[in-house]
Amino acid sequence: MENRLAVITGANTGIGFQSARSLALQGYHVILTGRFEGKIDWASSTINAMCEESGATGKAFPMLLDLASFDSVLQFAIDFGLKYDRLDVLLCNAGVMNAPYTITENGFELQFQVNYLSHYLLTRLMMPYLQDADSPRLIQVTSMLGERAKSGSLKMFSEIAKVSKDQYSPLQSYKESKLAQMLLTRYINRIYREFLFTAAVHPGVVNSDLFYRRVPKIAKSLLKPVAWLGYVSGTLKTPYDGADTSIWLAAEKEPLPSGKYWYERKTRPWSEYALDDNLAADLWDWSGEQVRTFLG
Template sequence: MTFSIADIPEFTKPTVAVVTGGTGGIGKVAVRELYNHGATIYVIARNASKAEALISEVVDKAKENGGSVTIIKGDHMDLNSIVSAAHEIAEKETKIDILLNNAGIMMVPYVETSDGYESHLQVNYISHYLLTRLLMPLLQAAEAPRIINVSSIAHTGYWRFNFEHPNLKGGIEFFKRGMRYSQSKICNILFTNKLAKLYPSILCLSVHPGVIVDTGLMDAMIHDKSRFGYMRLFARINVWFGRKLGSTIEQGALTSIYCAVDKGLTAEKNNGEYYVPIAKKAVSSSTTRNPVTIDRLWDWTEEQLISKGYWPKNETA
């Protein structure tokens, strides 16, 4: 099917959206269009200057459609920061209609967060898991809520989640960076599929936005200072092909926006589906559809967060 910005419907009812990674790239386009069509948006952001630029660029103070954008301070490298962001949103709203888990990093050097997780694993997956769980009461309070988790075709680049060594530390860094990124994107689809099972009344979808090279995700590779420059060469080749064959930032945002707003999608018919550009249903890897792995990752993540005191062991989803 085809889907464009012109196909985005106006929100006829008060609509509240929460967007992560909304200060740049495809997230900023999503924020702009949700705002333009009347949504009340909360953008979780750690970079104050980017947040100010987003407001200046996206928000038209003269609009009369009821749209608004509020910045909520939150850093996906710090789980306590995500807790604070969720609580701040809960103080302001009684329901959430759309949760777009869009924030992400790619192919960055090995770093462990203060919470003890490799940065791809935490930023791309665990922080979104925590945020979603904390916002679940507000999502359940909405009439037809949606959760959209941004994954990547790169989830096919690794064949499993490494429960024994989830940080994927050590080895040849050139390859391990890609494995860490791919693993985190596997998690996002597994997470989506588990949510769809647990919450059949919430439309939960995962998305591959496309190959988009101008979002800043390639910066870590382009500026890499490794001795032989393999990462820089790999990045430049990808950028060249991406600009020839890939998607623009505007095009890259369309599938996420489609999943967030299209009236033909329902929890009853479409829960747990995976979408690729532009707005096409596809089939994710067999790993992400394995029911044993789906349940095991959920249990592993729950145990991780229980051990850190985020909720009691006897709390059910």
């Protein structure tokens, strides 16, 4: 039987790596994407060694993908299409949090583009391959912080996407990008539900690279006891535990309800704004306009 194929963004570390490792050990062929060739090569080699040792039939394959560049997303889709004719699982895991103010080469605030807009573009470009798979799955790793976002209109989203430096709030931009992922999940479920399983996942507060972003090197060692206390109290998860629900949604053979928001393998209520169908449709159309030259 042919191995199922998964693409995982941001798969060289943290919950992305754990998701890739687990799926490969379950027999999946997993494409690990990331910005740095050395890091995804190392991650792929490590997973392949684990599969060989355990006798698993899964394999890991590295492919470059920089979500801060629409050109890179398009090139990834072209390269993918030259090698593969279908995609069983697209796990949109990569994310940026608490980033210093940065405008990408495409003119968008970094967090909004990496977390949402580039995943929107990637999803659109991968849709023909998902359509050709048997029981395909699309999973967005979002965040409970998206429930606290305040973008109740397309105007607010467009302002966040191109926010000025003096108006920039790292946490607020992160929240809005995660709400956008939630709206994307619900809208895709609405228009593609006949063939595609979709889900949004809150992984929990995870002790990963994202957790330590912008923390000075000298302070990271001081945070280790804090992390240990977090594990003991249950407020902080390991990357393996944070990846658990995504892995389960990707590989579970029993039927699951599509278009839902998940945490710890249970559905969680959507926020008020995430339930706004008109906003979801407007955001879909607006996003398409922002990336139209890359959609062909």
